[in-house]
Amino acid sequence: MGKAKQPGFATRAIHVGQEPDPATGAVTVPIFATSTYVQEEIGKHKGYEYSRVSNPTRTRLEQNLAALEGGIAAPVFASGMAAINAVATLLDVGDHVVCGNDLYGGTPRLFNHVFAKFGIEFTYVNTSDADNVERAIRKNTRMVYVETPTNPLMALSDLRAISEVCKCKHADLVVDNTFMSPYFQQPIALGADLVVHSTTKFLNGHSDGLGGVVVCTRPEQAEKLAFLQKAAGAILSPFECWLVLRGVKTLAVRMQQHDRSGRVVAEFLANHKKVRKVFYPGLPGHPQHELAKRQMSGFGSMITFETGSLANANKMLRKVRVCSLGESLGGVETLISHPATMTHAALGEKGRKEIGITDGMVRISVGIEDVEDILEDLDQALAAI
Numbered sequence: 001m002g003k004a005k006q007p008g009f010a011t012r013a014i015h016v017g018q019e020p021d022p023a024t025g026a027v028t029v030p031i032f033a034t035s036t037y038v039q040e041e042i043g044k045h046k047g048y049e050y051s052r053v054s055n056p057t058r059t060r061l062e063q064n065l066a067a068l069e070g071g072i073a074a075p076v077f078a079s080g081m082a083a084i085n086a087v088a089t090l091l092d093v094g095d096h097v098v099c100g101n102d103l104y105g106g107t108p109r110l111f112n113h114v115f116a117k118f119g120i121e122f123t124y125v126n127t128s129d130a131d132n133v134e135r136a137i138r139k140n141t142r143m144v145y146v147e148t149p150t151n152p153l154m155a156l157s158d159l160r161a162i163s164e165v166c167k168c169k170h171a172d173l174v175v176d177n178t179f180m181s182p183y184f185q186q187p188i189a190l191g192a193d194l195v196v197h198s199t200t201k202f203l204n205g206h207s208d209g210l211g212g213v214v215v216c217t218r219p220e221q222a223e224k225l226a227f228l229q230k231a232a233g234a235i236l237s238p239f240e241c242w243l244v245l246r247g248v249k250t251l252a253v254r255m256q257q258h259d260r261s262g263r264v265v266a267e268f269l270a271n272h273k274k275v276r277k278v279f280y281p282g283l284p285g286h287p288q289h290e291l292a293k294r295q296m297s298g299f300g301s302m303i304t305f306e307t308g309s310l311a312n313a314n315k316m317l318r319k320v321r322v323c324s325l326g327e328s329l330g331g332v333e334t335l336i337s338h339p340a341t342m343t344h345a346a347l348g349e350k351g352r353k354e355i356g357i358t359d360g361m362v363r364i365s366v367g368i369e370d371v372e373d374i375l376e377d378l379d380q381a382l383a384a385i
């Protein structure tokens with residue numbers, strides 16, 4: 001008999017790790033709010049000893065996320081940054097990492113202000129060109145760390161090309177897949193060695209909990225990260241694991257709607273006379289539109305646009321009503337933010353200028369409200385400029 005066909009994405013999202021509770025038949029995974037587990041005799045227990053080490057609600061989420069990304073394990077952490085921190089602890093003194101130069105601002109902050117002082121070196125390059133990655137690799141390079149599309153400039157990196165470079169140079173490719181979610185982009189299938197997410201965003205999808213995950217492809221990565229959960233303790237609580245388990249059940253339908261509305265909003269902004277430029281990989285004018293079509297199965301709902309100045313950005317942001325002004329992304333509600341003073345404030349003016357983030361840029365995470373209402377809101381807010 002041939003290999004059994006793998007269930008589709010939406011089926012895995014709803015069923016893997018989400019099987020009815022064997023003790024009660026409850027169709028949703030119980031929240032195991034317990035710190036410890038009773039033992040029958042010394043060393044005899046049901047596989048759980050203490051909730052920093054493991055917890056049944058967490059186990060279920062880890063199984064689910066590993067299945068969605070095509071990994072072998074998916075240890076979850078207290079936030080996206082805790083997950084990225086966990087990845088960096090896989091490095092040793094003297095190791096070097098090549099990173100994208102347009103990452104979520106918190107990532108270079110962690111690398112430069114926490115890990116650099118432990119003797120780990122970081123070089124930032126434009127990873128849109130795989131040759132830049134190859135040129136930056138040194139003898140001690142152990143990792144290449146990319147986000148695609150980037151935040152907020154929506155530039156893509158060719159994951160297959162970069163993974164070829166990494167294989168030749170014996171470096172691991174780590175991909176932050178937060179913006180696309182596994183529904184639209186499967187980095188492991190394209191050659192990534194590790195995938196990270198802020199589950200706070202699309203995976204949870206409801207803006208009601210922080211979380212992070214590192215999806216592993218090799219047993220030794222999984223072992224080291226499970227050890228780190230136990231040793232350092234920045235684990236995700238059972239309740240927040242449950243929130244993500246609840247959220248991923250609708251990931252497929254949410255992403256489909258985010259993508260449909262994202263395309264409509266991008267088109268609207270591209271044709272709006274108050275908007276000077278739109279950054280969205282789904283627009284045919286995006287410099288990597290062809291790569292986007294090849295590498296992703298949708299374009300998502302993250303859009304950045306140029307209003308011309310800080311004053312213009314502020315004028316419009318003060319007026320939004322359906323869109324909520326705030327940090328974060330990936331929720332069912334449309335979130336609108338100002339990268340220069342929010343997500344990328346930590347880069348400083350010089351750092352932002354170097355990579356092309358201006359004071360007039362506004363980033364929108366298009367939610368799943370009626371798209372006509374989002375368009376009307378943006379139109380009336382842009383009229384203030």
Ligand SMILES: Cc1ncc(COP(=O)(O)O)c(C=O)c1O
Pocket residue numbers: 079080081082104106147151176178179197198199200210211212328
């Ligand atoms: C792409 C990306 N990665 C990581 C993070 C960090 O995640 P968290 O806020 O859950 O710590 C963020 C947060 O905005 C993000 O946008």
